[in-house]
Amino acid sequence: MNRSAFFAVTATVITLTIATAPPGFALTQPAAAMPASTVQQDAYGNISPDTLLAHYPAFASEYARYQPSGAALEQMQQLQGLQLLVLFGSWCHDSEREVPRLLKLLQQSGVTLSSLQLEAVNQQKHHPEQLHSQHQLRYTSTIIVLDNGRELGRIIEKPAKSLAEDLAEIAAKR
Secondary structure (H helix, E strand, C coil): CCHHHHHHCCCCCCCECCCCCCCCCCCCCCHHHCCHHHCCCCCCEECCHHHHHHHCHHHHHHHHHCCCCHHHHHHHHHHCCCEEEEEECCCCHHHHHHHHHHHHHHHHHCCCCCEEEEEECCCCCCCCCCHHHHCCCCCCCEEEEEECCEEEEEEECCCCCCHHHHHHHHHCCC
16 A cells, blocks of 8 residues: 555545543553554644554553553543643654653543544644644644643643643643
């Protein structure tokens, strides 16, 4: 499959709702153990957590390595009913650290979000549906917390305190 055919499937933004853990969400085999031929080129557009972890070894490795504290999992409950939009680069070291940690926090905390969108941008930080312009993307990763479409706040590149604590503080603004 060529690159344009692969990315043609990203023409429609898909919203993934996370309850406790969507079917197949748990990482069963680290992507690092997969043959190199199964690794995708840079992601572009909407991507599911399963696909990200299955095809991008750096993301799978951080997901497997990261062990959130009980306090962090409790702080994640503040996100109940909110939306998360994550603009990231599969080529970006900050994204490779923060996005898997976010996925692990969501999966282990069992928080129910209204929606979670993982949206990959290219190395020019452009998105096929212009989300980079709509959300004034400058740096990756950018995690945007929304309440009924209204932005409450964002974490850019890395959290100030911790991912869970920063997200809880943003959620408290509703």
